[in-house]
Amino acid sequence: MIKVGIVGGTGYTGVELLRLLSQHPQVKITAITSRKEAGMPVSDMYPSLRGRVDLAFTTPDEARLNECDVVFFATPHGVAMAQARELLADGVKIIDLAADFRLKDTAEFERWYGMPHSCPDLLAEAVYGLPELHREAIRKARIVGNPGCYPTSVQLGFAPLLKTPGLVDAAHLIANCASGVSGAGRKAEVHTLLAEASDNFKAYGVKGHRHGPEINQQLRVIAGVAPGSAAVHCVFVPHLIPAIRGIHSTLYARLTPSGQQADLQALFEAHYRDEPFVDVMPAGSAPETRSVRASNFVRIAVHKPAPDLAMVLVVEDNLTKGASGQAVQCMNLMCGLDETTGLLQVPVLP
Ligand SMILES: NC(=O)C1=CN([C@@H]2O[C@H](COP(=O)(O)OP(=O)(O)OC[C@H]3O[C@@H](n4cnc5c(N)ncnc54)[C@H](OP(=O)(O)O)[C@@H]3O)[C@@H](O)[C@H]2O)C=CC1
Numbered sequence: 001m002i003k004v005g006i007v008g009g010t011g012y013t014g015v016e017l018l019r020l021l022s023q024h025p026q027v028k029i030t031a032i033t034s035r036k037e038a039g040m041p042v043s044d045m046y047p048s049l050r051g052r053v054d055l056a057f058t059t060p061d062e063a064r065l066n067e068c069d070v071v072f073f074a075t076p077h078g079v080a081m082a083q084a085r086e087l088l089a090d091g092v093k094i095i096d097l098a099a100d101f102r103l104k105d106t107a108e109f110e111r112w113y114g115m116p117h118s119c120p121d122l123l124a125e126a127v128y129g130l131p132e133l134h135r136e137a138i139r140k141a142r143i144v145g146n147p148g149c150y151p152t153s154v155q156l157g158f159a160p161l162l163k164t165p166g167l168v169d170a171a172h173l174i175a176n177c178a179s180g181v182s183g184a185g186r187k188a189e190v191h192t193l194l195a196e197a198s199d200n201f202k203a204y205g206v207k208g209h210r211h212g213p214e215i216n217q218q219l220r221v222i223a224g225v226a227p228g229s230a231a232v233h234c235v236f237v238p239h240l241i242p243a244i245r246g247i248h249s250t251l252y253a254r255l256t257p258s259g260q261q262a263d264l265q266a267l268f269e270a271h272y273r274d275e276p277f278v279d280v281m282p283a284g285s286a287p288e289t290r291s292v293r294a295s296n297f298v299r300i301a302v303h304k305p306a307p308d309l310a311m312v313l314v315v316e317d318n319l320t321k322g323a324s325g326q327a328v329q330c331m332n333l334m335c336g337l338d339e340t341t342g343l344l345q346v347p348v349l350p
């Protein structure tokens with residue numbers, strides 16, 4: 001059995017990790033931390049886990065994380081990088097759900113996250129945890145930077161277009177994305193109050209959102225151009241929807257004259273034919289967020305609303321494929337298991 005520790009077990013991604021890992025046939029959860037709730041049985045806080053998780057929260061200092069095989073950080077930015085070196089020295093594999101190991105440029109990291117990076121050498125070693133694009137590197141990784149929720153949907157939607165050279169004008173991509181409020185975490189904030197977030201729809205972060213540089217860094221990797229190259233650029237606009245879980249991304253790319261001849265439906269179906277978690281919907285479809293709720297699946301539909309325009313619709317659950325499910329998918333790869341182990345739950349309806 002793989003001994004797993006979770007730092008930050010009271011948050012939404014933490015409890016989603018508990019839900020998935022408590023059903024995983026190869027995992028024993030040995031440590032789960034909270035500074036504020038230390039001593040409280042997990043199932044007192046989350047009765048959904050009664051009979052499934054028989055542990056109490058402990059402080060990170062008491063958690064004996066160095067005895068784990070894998071430690072997940074479901075914590076705010078900056079926590080994982082402070083503890084990574086010591087855990088790696090003890091042979092522990094690390095998966096960070098925050099952004100400490102995502103942005104490769106430390107100046108960009110400092111600009112967007114407001115803190116200097118404390119271990120650039122480990123950042124250079126870390127693998128970006130999107131299995132559909134970096135599967136072989138994840139298998140060998142000691143540290144994985146799990147992708148942001150929005151960047152997961154944007155990369156999976158654009159990848160088939162960018163991997164085919166000369167198909168689209170990659171310098172002028174657009175990603176309009178909308179998320180449910182659980183994306184903001186469990187901490188109390190005015191903008192996620194029921195009276196603020198329900199019966200409302202708004203864009204936010206329009207002057208710049210920290211997922212913009214992550215999206216652009218990774219789209220350049222996908223397209224095979226140099227870091228910072230103007231040949232690939234995406235405008236990213238996040239929106240808040242009055243839902244709890246779910247991300248819906250609408251992506252646009254101008255087709256080049258030769259790209260206009262391509263059969264986009266066939267391209268997407270071929271690209272994702274062997275991917276267990278990516279479902280390319282039939283032509284003409286419009287996937288909805290509830291079709292992936294509480295599951296690790298992503299559903300994608302590709303359209304051509306004008307002769308020179310590709311439009312891609314992507315849905316994912318921000319807490320599952322957008323965070324904790326993806327992290328478990330990475331753990332499976334890092335531990336030599338079948339990638340889908342413990343992750344094939346059917347989405348919840350209605
Ligand atoms: N929500 C989402 O959809 C997604 C979130 N993420 C990222 O995942 C991470 C966790 O998100 P989420 O679960 O939403 O966050 P929450 O705010 O819901 O939970 C944060 C957790 O971290 C713990 N924590 C906070 N500060 C520290 C610290 N200094 N040391 C140790 N533990 C700490 C908290 O418990 P306590 O304070 O009691 O210790 C709590 O359990 C974030 O970095 C977020 O950006 C990524 C993708 C999607």
Ligand SMILES: CC(=O)N[C@@H](CCC(=O)OP(=O)(O)O)C(=O)O
Nearest residue numbers: 098148149150179180181183184
């Ligand atoms: C709805 C909502 O507020 N979503 C979050 C993104 C959640 C996420 O992926 O977070 P990290 O990249 O910080 O890990 C936001 O826009 O800040």
